[in-house]
Amino acid sequence: MNHWIILPILLPAMVAPLIALTVRHDIVLCRVFSVASTVLLLVLGGVLMGTTAVEPVQTYNLGNWLAPFGIVLVLDRLSALLLLLTAVLGLAVVLYAINGWDRAGRHFHPLFQLQLMGINGAFLTGDLFNLFVFFEVLLIASYGLMVHAGGPARMRAGVQYVAINLVGSSVFLVAVGLIYSVTGTLNMAHLAVEVGRVSAADRALLETGGLLLLLVFAVKAALVPLHFWLPGTYANAPAPVAALFAIMTKVGAYAIIRVFTLIFGAGAAASAGLAGPWLLPLALVTLVGGMAGVLASRRLGQMVGFAVIGSMGTLLVSVALFTPQAISAALYYLVHSTLAAGALFLIVDLVRERRPDLGDRLTTAPQFAQCGFISALFLLGSMAMTGLPPLSGFVGKLLVLDGARESAHAAWIWGGILGASLLAIIGFARAGTTLFWKSASVEGTLQPMGQPAPALPFVSVGTLLGGMVLLTVFAGPIMLYLDSVAQQLFTPQQYIDTVMTPNTVQPAGAH
């Protein structure tokens, strides 16, 4: 039993009330605590990832209760990877936010820490009901963050976001109930064993439960036709929050990968491969629909929101194939698209705060401060997002295309991804031309509102763009690691054995 596993949940859970209760009046102390906690999470993510190289699956029994009865946290290579990714994105977001956004409303830092706690918990838990609880934790924090700094448009988008997620939570509970009623367990490893033993008469209930789970995760992952909350939410959320939400859609993708390789994987007898036939066509529609939305957007923030939907489509197309090669490609694309979306949302805000009355509307206006530098950042971000060489988007799409080569639907997948990429390139090129290029021909300059702070936002955007450069340069070693992640997902026996073997801590007197 590895006690370090609980720290990514415990640390933000302790820091959040500490900030809210003791130092809330001193913004500098708030920032110090919040940044320190996020840096520690980054270190922890690295350390935990290192330990999975030695011991691939590690467990932590909460309260020392044995596995199928108590709740268990499980660290495997997939969760370690996502913990690290969350910490990297979190650090960039918090560095951006301490530049002024955190003073625009109250309690940004406690909510931010609780959000990280919920996300880390969702990646670590090995129990289906506990996954629901952590989903709620991350959602409650996200409701607060979404309406941070207030304003009518943001409030209304917030209400819509909360309502949709409450319906999603209800469906999650129905799915959990259905699965529990036929298997008698909620521990994921135990479920993986029990699902294969469900009698033919109960199989319909089990599969309904499984598909309802897919529905819930699809809402989180913004799969068409359940995507409609995303553009409004992301375009109206404060910029650092929108950037942080880039990982929230990935939580949905993670849950799909976890549940449908572990519980409904090859060991599920007649229920094996439950998700694939539903996921693939929907993901293709998501891909094309999202990128068409990029073309139709009238605001930059909205456009990036649609690009996120499109990238989720690409990611889920690859996931839907459920082969080790396709999953490792999907994971590479997941890391890349999280960084790309985070960077783009921050760049949108850089533009927005320099165009006082126009915001991020796609209209030609005079040049604004630091126009050239920001346009270069935008160029890099959009090259990554649309999948142009040389950044990681190109490598990611290449891997996804390569992973789909063996599929029976390869023609559809190749056509969809390549066609959607073209739409995205046209959309981003048009937006960049309107905002940056054409502004040179308009007389005068726009004065930014307030004082745009000098370096920190650029450091933050640079971190994310730099992450993508590293992802491209070290694509070889990273793919080796991701292949081992995918291999682990498709040989779940080790996961099941580690969780189900009693390995509690003995009381000191027992020896």
Next chain:
Amino acid sequence: MEFLVASTIGVITAAGIYLVLRARTFPVVLGLTLLTYAINLFLFITGRLAVGQPPVLQDGVTAYTDPLPQALVLTAIVISFGMTAVIVVMALRAYIESENDHVDLIDGDNDRGDSRT
């Protein structure tokens, strides 16, 4: 009894879904509340319907009801209660700030500039 419980859940869910699909926030909040009631009942009966059976071990008793769904329902009730409070406050705030209680974003919401002050 199965028929009664099942149809009760069905009717409450249907009413909840109808209300969630309404255009204004108040019926939507009511619909979400009804929906969570139905879900709580549903979760409760996933341990099967049993009358007068204890959930914890007792001497001389052979038939037990499943205690786990009861614990799950307790968690679900607490969470849905908190969530209802959150959405009521947010709906109220959105209504006061925009003087409009429609759930869908009106045309132009997406074109409005940033509201950071």
